[in-house]
Amino acid sequence: MQKNLEWEKGNMFSKRSVETDVLIKKLLKCAVSGTGIHEEFKCMLKQIAAFVRASVGSLLLLMDDGSLQFVAVYGGKEGIIGERLPPGSGIAGVVAESLRPIISNNPSEDERWAKEFAVSIGYIPENILAVPVMTGNKIVGVLEVLNKHGGFNKEDLKLISSVIPILSSVVEKVRLYYVNQKEIERLRALIDISLKLGGMLDLQTLLEGIMETAKEALDAEASSIFMIDKERNDLYFVAATGEKKESLKEIRVPWGKGIVGWVAEHGRTLYVPDVSKDERFYSKVDEKTKFITKSIIAVPLWKKSEIIGVAEVLNKKGGGTFTVEDITVFEAIAKHASIAIENASLYKELEDLFRNAIMLVVNAIEAKDPYTKGHTARVTKYSMLIARTFKMSAEQRRALELAALLHDVGKIGIPDSVLLKPGKLTEEEYALIKEHPSRGAKIMEPLKIPEVIEGILHHHEKYDGSGYPDGIKNGDIPFNARIIAVADAFDAMTTDRPYRKGLPLEEAIRRLKKDSGTHFDPEIVQAFLDVLEVRREEIIKTISS
Ligand SMILES: [Fe+2]
Ligand SMILES: [Fe+2]
The missing domain is CATH 1.10.3210.10 (Hypothetical protein af1432)
Structure with a gap:
C-alpha cells in the first residue's frame, strides 16, 4: 500500500502566498479568455501543473450517475476526454468517494489505481496527486496532476489545495455547460427551423403584391382584400392598393353590407358595372376614404369549403368597363391570394409551435x-x-x-x-x-x-x-x-x-x-x-x- 498523505484540515484554505495569488490571476485569465470551455480548462491545467512542476494535468467531472468524466487534459492523452471512470473506480474514484486527496508515487503498485483503464488508453503515469474539487460541501469533480520528477509531496498538496476554491467555481461552470449543452443544441435546431418558416410569413406584403398585380393587370384604379372577422361579425381590410389605401386600414364593413358583404354571404363572384344603380352598394366606405367607387368586381376567397374573405378591384381606368376576361383573370388572382392566406395560416401554426418549444427550453434554462x-x-x-x-x-x-x-x-x-x-x-x-x-x-x-x-x-x-x-x-x-x-x-x-x-x-x-x-x-x-x-x-x- 502506498503512503497516503492524510488530508489535513486547514490545508484547503491555507494562507495564500504571493505565488498562489499570481497563479489565481493566471487561472482567472484562462477562465475568461473566451476560447471555449475545453481550451480554457486546458490553459488552467497547464498553469496548475507548472505550479507544482508536474508535466500532466487532468480534470474529471462528477456526473449524475456517480461516474467521473474526463473533461480536460493538459500534457497527456487528450483522447480520453469524454471517457468515464465508473463510480469508485481508480484513484480519482476513491478521492471522489472519500473526499480526501491522494498522493500515489508509484501507481502501478497501488491497488486503488485503475490499471485496466490505464492499459486500455495506453497510458501509465509515473505518479499522481489527486484532490477533490468541492463547491461548499458538495463534490463536483477531481483534479489530478501527474508525472512530477521525483514524486509529489505534502507541499505540492498544500499548493494545489490553495487554488481549489477558484477552480471549483469554474468547474461548476463546466458542469453547467455539460448539463445545458443538449438544451442549447435543441434550442439551435428549433430556432433554425423557425427561421426557415419565418421567411414565408409576411402575408401582408405578399397580399399587397398580389393586389398590386391585379390592379395593373386589370387596368384598375384600386384593389383590396377583406377578411371575415367571425367574432366581430364584420369584414376588415388586410391589403389594399391605390391612392386611398392608408385610410382603408381602419375601416370595417358590417356583415351582410355592401357588395363585399353580399359576396361573402353568397360565395359568388359579383360584377357591378355601375354601383350607383345597385342597392347593395355600401357608400360609407367611400364617405370615409373620399374615393369614388364606380364599378366593382368582387370575388370570394375560400379556404377549403369555407369563405374567409373577399378580393375586389375597383374602377377601370379611363372610365371604361371591365370585361369578361378581366373577371376571369381576377378570379385566378384571387385564387392565388387564397392559397397564400392558407399557407400563411399553416406557417403561423407551425411558427407558434416552434416559438412555444423555444420558450420551453429557455424556461428550463432559467x-x-x-x-x-x-x-x-x-x-x-x-x-x-x-x-x-x-x-x-x-x-x-x-x-x-x-x-x-x-x-x-x-x-x-x-x-x-x-x-x-x-x-x-x-x-x-x-x-x-x-x-x-x-x-x-x-x-x-x-x-x-x-x-x-x-x-x-x-x-x-x-x-x-x-x-x-x-x-x-x-x-x-x-x-x-x-x-x-x-x-x-x-x-x-x-x-x-x-x-x-x-x-x-x-x-x-x-x-x-x-x-x-x-x-x-x-x-x-x-x-x-x-x-x-x-x-x-x-x-x-x-x-x-
Ligand atoms: Fe435579462
Ligand atoms: Fe442580461
Missing part, C-alpha cells in the same frame, strides 16, 4: 433561478410591444423576438454560486456575470443572424457608452439591443430580487425617465412610456406573471 423565472418571457413581451410602435418589417420583428428570447442565454455558463448569490458580488464574480452577453452571442453564433446575435451581445450597453461589453454608444448600439435594454431594465426594476422587493410601477417609470438619454435611447423610452399608458392593466398583469 428555472434554476427563482428570481429570474419568467424574466425572458416578460422581456420578450415588453420588447415586442415597443417594436409595434416602430415601423419594422415582419422579419425585423422576428429577429428582435429571438434576440429577446435568448438575451440571457449566456448565463447558463455562470455558476449558481455566483448567479444566485444574495450578497454583494466580488470583482471577479461580477466580471463573470458581465460575460453573459458575449457568451450568449457565441452560443448563438452558428445561427448566423446578425440582428439576433447583436441584440444578445449588446443588451447591456448604455446609451452614453458606459455599458458593456464594448462600451459603444447612441446609434452605434444595435436597435434591437437598445429595445431589449429598456425592456430588461424595466423587468429587473419591477420584479422581486433576492435583496429587494420589486419597485412600484410609478417608481420604475420615474427611473426610466431619469435614465433616458444616459442609459437608454430616449426614443425607445418614450415608445415604452406610450405603451405603458395605453396598456397599463396588461403590463401590471405581466409584471406579476
Whole structure:
C-alpha cells in the first residue's frame, strides 16, 4: 500500500502566498479568455501543473450517475476526454468517494489505481496527486496532476489545495455547460427551423403584391382584400392598393353590407358595372376614404369549403368597363391570394409551435433561478410591444423576438454560486456575470443572424457608452439591443430580487425617465412610456406573471 498523505484540515484554505495569488490571476485569465470551455480548462491545467512542476494535468467531472468524466487534459492523452471512470473506480474514484486527496508515487503498485483503464488508453503515469474539487460541501469533480520528477509531496498538496476554491467555481461552470449543452443544441435546431418558416410569413406584403398585380393587370384604379372577422361579425381590410389605401386600414364593413358583404354571404363572384344603380352598394366606405367607387368586381376567397374573405378591384381606368376576361383573370388572382392566406395560416401554426418549444427550453434554462423565472418571457413581451410602435418589417420583428428570447442565454455558463448569490458580488464574480452577453452571442453564433446575435451581445450597453461589453454608444448600439435594454431594465426594476422587493410601477417609470438619454435611447423610452399608458392593466398583469 502506498503512503497516503492524510488530508489535513486547514490545508484547503491555507494562507495564500504571493505565488498562489499570481497563479489565481493566471487561472482567472484562462477562465475568461473566451476560447471555449475545453481550451480554457486546458490553459488552467497547464498553469496548475507548472505550479507544482508536474508535466500532466487532468480534470474529471462528477456526473449524475456517480461516474467521473474526463473533461480536460493538459500534457497527456487528450483522447480520453469524454471517457468515464465508473463510480469508485481508480484513484480519482476513491478521492471522489472519500473526499480526501491522494498522493500515489508509484501507481502501478497501488491497488486503488485503475490499471485496466490505464492499459486500455495506453497510458501509465509515473505518479499522481489527486484532490477533490468541492463547491461548499458538495463534490463536483477531481483534479489530478501527474508525472512530477521525483514524486509529489505534502507541499505540492498544500499548493494545489490553495487554488481549489477558484477552480471549483469554474468547474461548476463546466458542469453547467455539460448539463445545458443538449438544451442549447435543441434550442439551435428549433430556432433554425423557425427561421426557415419565418421567411414565408409576411402575408401582408405578399397580399399587397398580389393586389398590386391585379390592379395593373386589370387596368384598375384600386384593389383590396377583406377578411371575415367571425367574432366581430364584420369584414376588415388586410391589403389594399391605390391612392386611398392608408385610410382603408381602419375601416370595417358590417356583415351582410355592401357588395363585399353580399359576396361573402353568397360565395359568388359579383360584377357591378355601375354601383350607383345597385342597392347593395355600401357608400360609407367611400364617405370615409373620399374615393369614388364606380364599378366593382368582387370575388370570394375560400379556404377549403369555407369563405374567409373577399378580393375586389375597383374602377377601370379611363372610365371604361371591365370585361369578361378581366373577371376571369381576377378570379385566378384571387385564387392565388387564397392559397397564400392558407399557407400563411399553416406557417403561423407551425411558427407558434416552434416559438412555444423555444420558450420551453429557455424556461428550463432559467428555472434554476427563482428570481429570474419568467424574466425572458416578460422581456420578450415588453420588447415586442415597443417594436409595434416602430415601423419594422415582419422579419425585423422576428429577429428582435429571438434576440429577446435568448438575451440571457449566456448565463447558463455562470455558476449558481455566483448567479444566485444574495450578497454583494466580488470583482471577479461580477466580471463573470458581465460575460453573459458575449457568451450568449457565441452560443448563438452558428445561427448566423446578425440582428439576433447583436441584440444578445449588446443588451447591456448604455446609451452614453458606459455599458458593456464594448462600451459603444447612441446609434452605434444595435436597435434591437437598445429595445431589449429598456425592456430588461424595466423587468429587473419591477420584479422581486433576492435583496429587494420589486419597485412600484410609478417608481420604475420615474427611473426610466431619469435614465433616458444616459442609459437608454430616449426614443425607445418614450415608445415604452406610450405603451405603458395605453396598456397599463396588461403590463401590471405581466409584471406579476
Ligand atoms: Fe442580461
Ligand atoms: Fe435579462
